[in-house]
Each structure stands twice: as C-alpha cells, then as structure tokens.
Amino acid sequence: MSRRVAIVGTGQTDHRSHRPDVNGREMIYEAVKRALADCESSIQDIDAVVIGNMDHFESINYVDTWSVEGSGAVMKPIMKVTTGGTTGTSVAIAAYYHVASGLFDRVLAIGWEKNSESDTTAAIITCSDPIWDRFSYSGAIPSLATEASAYMKQYGATQEDAARVAVRDRTHALNNPHAHLRKPITVEDVMASPMLAYPIKLLDVCPRTDGAAAVVFAADGIAQQIAPKPAWIKACAVRHTYTWFGDVDYTAGLVSLQEASREAYQQAGIGNPADDIDVAELYLPYSYAGLKWIEDLGFCRRGEGPTFIKEGHTDMGGKIPVNPSGGVISTNCIGATALLRVAEAALQVMGRAGQRQVPDVEVALATGFGGCFWSDVVILGAARP
C-alpha cells in the first residue's frame, strides 16, 4: 500500500518564444528557485529530483548531469524521464512514485525546454521510425491533422468548431502572467490564419516556447507542515501505446486517454467527470483536440464535443472550466508543458491561481499527451484521500 502524497509548491518561468539571456540550466534554475520559494523550502530539503525534456531538441543526451547546477541535484539521487509530449506528466508521476514508495519525503519534479534552440519539426521527426515512417512523417502538426481529418469525416465537425477551442484557451491566457501568448483572438482570426497542414491553421496550434516548470511533492505528515492547503494526488494513470504511427486506429478515438482516464476516475471515485471535476488542465496541443479528447475523457458523448464547447461549459464560470492557464495553445515549452498542467491544477486546488482561480476547487484533472498518441492522467484533490 503506497503512502499519500501531495503537491506543496510550484514554480515556472515567464514563458517566451526566445530566452537568449539564459542557457538551459540557468532557465531550469529560475523555475526551481520559484518552486522552493513557493513552499518556503531550500534545496537541502529536497531528497531526490526527477527531470525531463525532449533531450534531442537541444541535442544534449545527459541532461540530468549537464543541468545539476540549475536543478540543484548535485550529489542527490536524480533520474531523467523523457517520454515525448507526456514528459511533464511522466516526470510528475515518477516524482509521485518516489514519495509514495516511502523511500523519499520531498521530491522535486522539473520539466523544461528551450524550443528556440532547434527546429522543432525536424527534432520531432527524429521520434519516428527511421526506416518506415520518417520519409513521410513531418512532425506533430500533420499527424494531428490526420486525426482531425478522420474526426471531421466521422462526426461532421467544422473548422469553426475547432477555432472556438483556440479562442477559449487564448482568452483564458489573459489571466495568466506566465503565459507565452497573451493577446486575445477571434474565430475570424483563426479562420484567416495560414493553413499549415489541412485542416490545421496557424492559430489552431500551439507555439514554440522557452520555459521551465518545477513542482515539489511531499509525503503525508510532512506536506501538511509545509502548505496550508496541499494538493493531494488522488489518482494517476499512464498509458503509452504504439511506437509506429500506422498502428493507431483513427476511428477509435484517443484510446490511451480513454483507458488512462477510466482507470484514474475509478481510483478517484469519479462517476460523472463533467459534474465531479471542478477544473481541468488538459494537454491540448491543437484546437481539434479540444473537441475530440473531451469526449474521450467522458465530459460528453461521442460527436458532441463541438456542442459542449459552443454552449460554454468549458469557459471560466462554466460547468467544467478547461485550461484557465491558457493551456498548450498559449504556452508550449514541450518538456515542461505537461508538468505545467499538473502545476496549474495544483495551483487551482491550493487556491493560489490568482486571477485565473476557479472558485471552490475540490477536484482538479491534469492530462499529458504526446509521442504516438500516448496519455497520462493525474487527479488532484483538496481533501486528504
């Protein structure tokens, strides 16, 4: 039986398209410093570190050793966890496992990316099989576009339906001082933006960001001494499926998210997600995901995503606000992005989300997405489980 774990502090950089003033390890330090300050701890209090990014994006294989100066992990147990887009949630879940095991009391989780240091598309292409997929694969955008084209064909969703998701996230970002993109957009703006890979246009998709996030996990008994309102981990689930893009069934929905969320809901005692969850920070790298994947999460039935969005259920003040932080469409420092979902969900539970705070949050959902349609799910709660 594992012990209870809570998040007691978070920190993140002010995300930008380019941070020429810092190298990667210096940028990591900024997030770590803020996370430690958030829980009034020092690096000496930290027993272990888990760190992740897309290491080929900066072409440094041993980021765990290379970055110790910034992560504070000198002579501490540190593990590198990198799982594509799910890196940030995998890092968070690995940090949780460290504490839940009983072996460590306070663990620091770090996610980071200096997207400006490489061509993101070329770097992502190196995740594809070199013999079979790399010739035709052209990065994240077209593989997401292929999912969108299959969904539109199946349910009749339109480009305007998807645009509403981007508008929502970009509007929410106005309340987040850390977000990368902080200018509002309209459905007309999205429709007029350049077509990158049909049906995805420039404003449908996430930016490239330099940024880092850090989260402190603490054990039951210690967490309560550190934070007045810790964010307890109620459940987490990980589903990583195929490595070949051709093994995905485009008519089945995002199967890994269906399975991961089903398991996590069961662990957390959630029966009806849209009713039982107070706020959701979802890893939505592009607008169409905001239509499809809320169906996979059980917020609404198959094909009803567009209506659920249109009726405002995911806006601030709605039934289940999604991405009060502005989400991935407003900030995307890939190795940090999924960890930011966990951090933002924790801020909501802890009551520290400032202008983007949803009132009276008891239960918050965070998801990670990446690689070849893999998913992680984390559920946080205000009540000690």
Added chain:
Amino acid sequence: MTTEQDYGQLLTLTFSTPMPYEWSIGKYGSLFFKEIREHQRFVGIRCPQCGKVYVPPRRLCAPCFEELYDLVTLPNLGTIMAFSVVNYPFPDPATGEQRPIPYTYGYIKIEGADNIFSHVIDETNVDKIAVGMKVAAVFKDRQEMQGNIQDIRHFKIVRGTHV
C-alpha cells in the same frame, strides 16, 4: 542563425551538421523490400493469437507479445484512413535540406491488413482528396530501387471508386 547584432552582447553557437547513422532493417523488413523489388507487391504477416495482419511484416505483435511467422501477400490497393497536406517549410533531419512542399502525408489501409501504412499521396488539392478514397502504390523503376521505403514512389488515387 542569429548574429551578435540580433542580441547585443548575447551570443549563440550554431551547429548544423547531420550525424551519420546506419540502421538495421532486420529480416522481416528486408523481406518486404525484396518483394517490392522482385514482384512489386506487398507482403504482410499474421499474428497467430489475435489474427491481425501487419504490413510491413514485423517480428512481434506488440499487444500479444507473440513472435510472428505467417507471411501473407496483399494486393496493391488501399483506402485512405487519414491524410494531411503539409504546407509549411522545415528541414528534413534525414537530408539537412528543406523537404519540398506542399506534399500530402497519408495513412493507408492496405486491403487485407489491419494496421496502417504511412506514405505520400500524389494529390495536394484538398478538394480532390478525401478519407475513404482508394489508392494504389506507384513503384520506382526496378533499376532505381535501393531497398527502402522510397522504392514506393507514392500512392495514387484510384478515381471512380470513392466509398
């Protein structure tokens, strides 16, 4: 590439040489390319446990974690399951050069197979291509073939058979 003038005193260091690699294709993949070259036909493999047919053939069925032996020949015909017309420039990590755009990236279900084959489709007009259309592979001339995925030049839409 950024220069000193862009950032005042903040410099950058650039690196743009691709590193060489030589990947082993394995017995199953090598057989696939041999069949393409000798017979211009697709070969897949069937899992004895779940019955799924994979193309290209591979050693293992991942969900069953079973080794595979039953080779299956498949017709040169498939269905477009999903596609996208790529319209933004990016360097190809395989060559270091910009990949020519626009091009259409497609997921094709070959008749008789259960998984999807990724390749390019020779239609970049979104009004003329749809999920559900039938496609067939166009191969390179035998003497140009090199034993890799580009021995299939592209897939071409078989008009008049739209589902």
